[in-house]
Every structure is written in structure tokens, then in C-alpha cells.
Amino acid sequence: MxxxxxxxxxxxxxxxxxxxxxxxxxxxxxxxxxxxxxxxxxxxxxxxxxxxxxxxxxxxxxxxxxxxxxxxxxxxxxxxxxxxxxxxxxxxxxxxxxxxxxxxxxxxxxxxxxxxxxxxxxxxxLAGLRFVRVDRAAATAWVDSGATVGELYYAAARADPQLAFPAGVCPTIGVGGHFSGGGIGMMMRKHGLSVDNVLDATLVDASGRILDRKAMGEDLFWAIRGGGGGSFGIVLSWKVRLVRVPLRVTAFTIQKTVAQGAIDAVTKWQTLAPALPDELTIRVVIQNQQARFQSLYLGTCDQLLPVMSSRFPELGMTRADCREMTWLQSVLYINSGSTGQPGEALLNRTTSLSTFTKNKSDYVKQAITRESWQKIFPWFNGPSAGLIILEPHGGQVSRIADGDTPYPHRSGVLYNIQHIAFWSGDGGTAATTWINGFYSFMGQFVTKNPRAAYVNYRDLDIGQNAVVGGVTSYDSGRVWGERYFGAANFKRLAITKGKMDPGDYFRNEQSVPPLVQTPKQVSHTSSRHENCCL
The missing domain is CATH 3.30.43.10 (Uridine Diphospho-n-acetylenolpyruvylglucosamine Reductase, domain 2)
Incomplete structure (x- = not known):
């Protein structure tokens, strides 16, 4: 009826x-x-x-x-x-x-x-806006924000198995959010972050206009490539530069217990991984007092073995550890450990509501000593202990200036740390107690003043916006914003926000606040910019 x-x-x-x-x-x-x-x-x-x-x-x-x-x-x-x-x-x-x-x-x-x-x-x-259009000849693609990185990977490889894109390990990550925060991944040492390969974008601004790169201007185009989501408008699609990969790449996973030398291997990895050839990325997952070394090499096993034996003998890699495959297969292998899945598995957007998580992040510029790692590893023992993922920087990601995009964690950064606690049912209290305690303990070993963080690993514990007079307070935003973006980049983001959305329509608990400059301030900023470019 x-x-x-x-x-x-x-x-x-x-x-x-x-x-x-x-x-x-x-x-x-x-x-x-x-x-x-x-x-x-x-x-x-x-x-x-x-x-x-x-x-x-x-x-x-x-x-x-x-x-x-x-x-x-x-x-x-x-x-x-x-x-x-x-x-x-x-x-x-x-x-x-x-x-x-x-x-x-x-x-x-x-x-x-x-x-x-x-x-x-x-x-x-935006899940319904997920079209990917690849231009094989130009090695570019237009990808809608609602597509996942898995869908982008699949479309690129289907057009040409030697075309790929540098982005995250998890294939269900949405392009819109991932690009908005930077885009760490297994090829960033060779090809930079995702945002380092964005060429254009279309965006709906606070007035409802659709703007491309030319119409939005370079300040706004700079801001959306790593300045965090939810602040400047709604990005509908992105034009990206695809990168070339070999027909066969090599991946491996080697696990070490403490008794097998995990602490020595991790200690050496800190300064070695950022200095390895750009084609080689080795990240580390520490869990259950074990270290799992996951690697992607843009080349063959025969090419990789001499590098590993001479540069990282502590890992004890042999030919038996090599897994040669296409780049597309390597994405699935690194994400799940499986070598038998078809490429179409990257199109699966299925979600699960079975596991609760809490995440935090850090950056390391000075290697942690072996003695300190001996104190760190015992934290990963017990039913409530989580894990950490160490992502090496260096290579191309560190050659780009800190201010070229809002992502500032470049020169001098050895690696990023992602802290993860997870639980099911009512185990949240113990798990969150673990991650809060471990994060506090790690404060002595990571960047300081401010303690840097990655906006794509968003953490409301480091600060939330206060709204004053109907707009977000710049001072409250600085508390968390300078940790994600650095002081100079955060101020530039806020000035851009003040130009594009002074009424602060697009806002959330960690959105960039509008900083509206007076004519005198604008003149001073312009002069300083002109002088630096002479």
C-alpha cells in the first residue's frame, strides 16, 4: 500500500x-x-x-x-x-x-x-564515481575519487602490463582520500608519493563551481595534493602520471624472530633501507616479537640477489625467497601474502565490520639504537599487543622539497611508523591501553617539536578544532596541523583555505582553518615569494 x-x-x-x-x-x-x-x-x-x-x-x-x-x-x-x-x-x-x-x-x-x-x-x-580512463600512449589516466587504488592498478595494467601507479598497499583505499593526504606506497622511493604524480584535478568548490587546475589556481591545486581531505572542496577526479615497471618484478617476505636476529636486522634496516637503490623497497612489520621484512624490487631475482648479499646479509636472503611475478600480482602478494589470486581480486571492494582498530603514526630521523630496540620488542607480547609498520623513505620521495606539496616529511626522514591496535568484541580497553602506552614510550625515539604525524593515518588524539565565531580557530588547528604538515605548509594551507572558503563551509574535526590575510600581509607574502624565486 x-x-x-x-x-x-x-x-x-x-x-x-x-x-x-x-x-x-x-x-x-x-x-x-x-x-x-x-x-x-x-x-x-x-x-x-x-x-x-x-x-x-x-x-x-x-x-x-x-x-x-x-x-x-x-x-x-x-x-x-x-x-x-x-x-x-x-x-x-x-x-x-x-x-x-x-x-x-x-x-x-x-x-x-x-x-x-x-x-x-x-x-x-563518491563510490558511484569510480571511472578510470587510461591513455596508454601518454602514460596518464583520469581516475574518479570514488575509485579504489586497486581499480586504478587494474585499469593501468590492463591497458599495458608495464604501466603502474605509486600508491598504497591496501587495494580498497579510495583514491580521493588517499591522494588528499599524500599517498605512501611500495614504489615511492622510485617514483615519489601518489601526489607527486598528480597532473590535474576537477573539484567542486564551496560555491558549487567545477574547477580544473587552471581555474582553481596553483595554490589550491597545491593544497589538495596532500593537504588532507574535507577542507577545500570535493575533488571529483584526478589526472595522474602513470609509471613504467618491468614485465617481471621480484617480491619476498622474510620473517625473523628475536632468536634469529630480528633486532640486529631491524637496527641495520633503519639506515640501510632509505639508502638502497631506488628500485628496492623493504618495509618491516613488527608483531608478536617478530619482524617481517616485505620487499618489492623492480627487477629480477638475479639482479636482486647480489644487492641483498652485499648490502643486507643479516637477512639471509636466498633464491628460494624470491617470488618473480608481474607488478599487478605483487600488489596482491604484498597485501595478502597470496600468489594465486587473479588480478580481478583488486576490484573487490568488500568491507568487513569484524575488526576494530586504532591507529597512530610517527616519523624517525635518527636511527633507534639496538639497545632501545631490545626494549621495544617486548611491547609486542600478549593478547592485547598490536603491531607497527615501518615504511622507508629516501630515494625520490626525499629528493622533492618539503614545500613542493603539503606533505613535508621528506629530507632527512628515515622512515614512517604506523602504530595499529586491533580487537574484536569488547577487547577495546586493553588494546587502546596498549597503543596509548606504546605511543607514549616511543616518544623518546621519534621526531620532536613537533612530534610529526601522517595525515592519512588520522589521529584525533593529537588535537581537534575549536570553532570560534562560526569558523575554525587557526590556533586550535595549529596544534594538530603543524604535526601533519609542518609550520610553513600549514600556514600556506590556511591562507589558501581563507581565499577559497573563508566561511569555512567544508570543515570537520581536523580540517584546515581559514586564515584571511589583510592587504598588507598579502603584499608582504607576495614580495617574499617573488624574492625567493629571483
Whole structure:
């Protein structure tokens, strides 16, 4: 039996009031009516919609943010084209509803689909915008923000098995979020970060305009390539430079226990890994008091063996450890350890809500001593202990200047550390106690003043924005922002935000605040910029 339109709207507003008590029923209705004029009903999902919960959960990677107490959106706009994104921005500004934008849902604090503070918001879900168009001759691709890096990898290799792209290990990461924060991966030592290979982009700004690189200007184009998501607009698509890889690459995984020399190997790895040939990346996963060395070499086993025997004999690598394969197969191997999966497995976007996680990050510029590693390894013992992943820098990623993109962790950085605690059921207290204790303990060994962090491993513990007079406070933003971006880059990001979105429409708990300069400040900044370029 059909439900009368008036009754349906009344039911909808009743449901909405449970999710956003601060928004009046009239404002909620006006916002939804505005959206419905431009977005088809099947793409505009409210809590009353049968598919609302399944769509909301479809890209949630951490069930920590899918509990009954989590602030839910007024609606989900499952955008199928640019006009739906524009409508969300224009209707949201008109009726006082902010937007959270989700591509792959990997935001470690869930800010792409939830709000920490009570506020009215809608989610723009970009999963429907996932087209990848490869230009084989030019070795470039246009990739929509809703695509995953796995889909980008697959499309590039399908066009030419010697085309690839430098990005993350996990294939379900959304392109939009990954590029917005920089893009660490197994080929960054050879080809730089993901953002070092972005050539153009299209973006919907706070006025609802669609801008390409020329229209947005170089400051905004600089900001979106590593300045964090949710601050400057909604990037619809990215033009990237693809890189060439050999027809066969070599991967290996070697695990060492403490008794087998794990501590000595990790100690040496710290200064060796950033200085190895750019074609060779070796990262380390430390868990259960063991060190797992995972490697990608852009060449053959015959070429790799002499390098390993002369430079890293402590690992004891032999020909039996080599796994020669295509680059596409290496992505699957490094992510899962499996060599038998077809390339189509990279297209799987399936999510799981079985494992809760909490993440933190660090950077190391001075190698940690062997004696200190002897104190670190015992932390990885017991049912509540998590793991850390050490990602080497050096090579191309460190040759690019700290200010060339918002990602500043380049010259002098040996490696990045990702801290991960995980649990299921009600084991969160012990796991979070472990990661907080371990993170505090590691403070003596990592960068200081500030203690640097990676924005793609978002951590709200290092600071959250305060809103003053309707906009985010610059001083509150500096607390976390200078740790992600460095002081100079963060100020430039804030100035760019002040030019493009002075009203601070695009904001979340760790979005860049607007810093609006006076004419005198602008003149001084311009003169300084001109002088540095003479």
C-alpha cells in the first residue's frame, strides 16, 4: 500500500530528529526538498530508506564508528555524476547542513561519514564515481575519487602490463582520500608519493563551481595534493602520471624472530633501507616479537640477489625467497601474502565490520639504537599487543622539497611508523591501553617539536578544532596541523583555505582553518615569494 506523501514526510522528519536534534524539522525538510529537485530519489537515502544502513556500512572499514551512539548523517547522497555533488554543496550551504565526503571509507577516525560533535551533516558518497580512463600512449589516466587504488592498478595494467601507479598497499583505499593526504606506497622511493604524480584535478568548490587546475589556481591545486581531505572542496577526479615497471618484478617476505636476529636486522634496516637503490623497497612489520621484512624490487631475482648479499646479509636472503611475478600480482602478494589470486581480486571492494582498530603514526630521523630496540620488542607480547609498520623513505620521495606539496616529511626522514591496535568484541580497553602506552614510550625515539604525524593515518588524539565565531580557530588547528604538515605548509594551507572558503563551509574535526590575510600581509607574502624565486 502506498504511503501518502504528507505521512511519508512526517515519518522522515521524525526519524531525522533522532539523528540530528539541533536541526529543526522545517530546515531538514527544506534541505531534503532542495536535494530532491536535483538528485534522483534512488540516490538520496534517508534513515527511513530501506537501503540507508547497508549503504552507510558499505564503505565503513572500522566498526568502532558504526555503533548506536555514533552520530549518523541526515542522508546519504550516492552521487552518480558531478551535478549531484554540486547540488549537495548548494543545498547544504543554503539550509545550514554541512557535508562529509567519502570515497573508500578508510579514514582512521571515520570523519568521512560521521561527526564527533553533534551537528547537522549529510554524507556525499563518491563510490558511484569510480571511472578510470587510461591513455596508454601518454602514460596518464583520469581516475574518479570514488575509485579504489586497486581499480586504478587494474585499469593501468590492463591497458599495458608495464604501466603502474605509486600508491598504497591496501587495494580498497579510495583514491580521493588517499591522494588528499599524500599517498605512501611500495614504489615511492622510485617514483615519489601518489601526489607527486598528480597532473590535474576537477573539484567542486564551496560555491558549487567545477574547477580544473587552471581555474582553481596553483595554490589550491597545491593544497589538495596532500593537504588532507574535507577542507577545500570535493575533488571529483584526478589526472595522474602513470609509471613504467618491468614485465617481471621480484617480491619476498622474510620473517625473523628475536632468536634469529630480528633486532640486529631491524637496527641495520633503519639506515640501510632509505639508502638502497631506488628500485628496492623493504618495509618491516613488527608483531608478536617478530619482524617481517616485505620487499618489492623492480627487477629480477638475479639482479636482486647480489644487492641483498652485499648490502643486507643479516637477512639471509636466498633464491628460494624470491617470488618473480608481474607488478599487478605483487600488489596482491604484498597485501595478502597470496600468489594465486587473479588480478580481478583488486576490484573487490568488500568491507568487513569484524575488526576494530586504532591507529597512530610517527616519523624517525635518527636511527633507534639496538639497545632501545631490545626494549621495544617486548611491547609486542600478549593478547592485547598490536603491531607497527615501518615504511622507508629516501630515494625520490626525499629528493622533492618539503614545500613542493603539503606533505613535508621528506629530507632527512628515515622512515614512517604506523602504530595499529586491533580487537574484536569488547577487547577495546586493553588494546587502546596498549597503543596509548606504546605511543607514549616511543616518544623518546621519534621526531620532536613537533612530534610529526601522517595525515592519512588520522589521529584525533593529537588535537581537534575549536570553532570560534562560526569558523575554525587557526590556533586550535595549529596544534594538530603543524604535526601533519609542518609550520610553513600549514600556514600556506590556511591562507589558501581563507581565499577559497573563508566561511569555512567544508570543515570537520581536523580540517584546515581559514586564515584571511589583510592587504598588507598579502603584499608582504607576495614580495617574499617573488624574492625567493629571483
Amino acid at each position: 502506498a504511503v501518502p506523501a504528507g505521512a511519508a514526510l512526517a515519518l522522515l522528519l521524525c526519524v531525522l530528529s533522532c539523528y540530528a536534534p539541533a536541526l529543526s524539522s522545517a530546515a531538514a525538510g527544506d534541505f531534503l526538498r532542495c536535494l530532491s529537485a536535483s538528485v534522483p530519489s534512488q540516490l538520496l537515502l534517508t534513515p527511513a530508506s530501506p537501503s540507508f544502513t547497508s549503504v552507510l556500512a558499505s564503505s565503513i572499514r572500522n566498526p568502532r564508528f558504526f555503533t548506536p551512539g555514533t552520530m549518523r548523517p541526515l542522508c546519504i547522497v550516492a552521487a552518480a555524476n558531478a551535478s549531484h555533488v554540486q547540488a549537495a554543496v548548494l543545498c547544504g550551504r543554503r539550509h545550514g547542513v554541512r557535508l562529509r565526503v567519502r570515497s573508500g571509507g578508510h579514514d582512521y577516525e571515520g570523519l568521512s561519514y560521521r561527526s564527533v560533535r553533534p551537528e547537522e551533516f549529510a554524507v556525499v558518497d
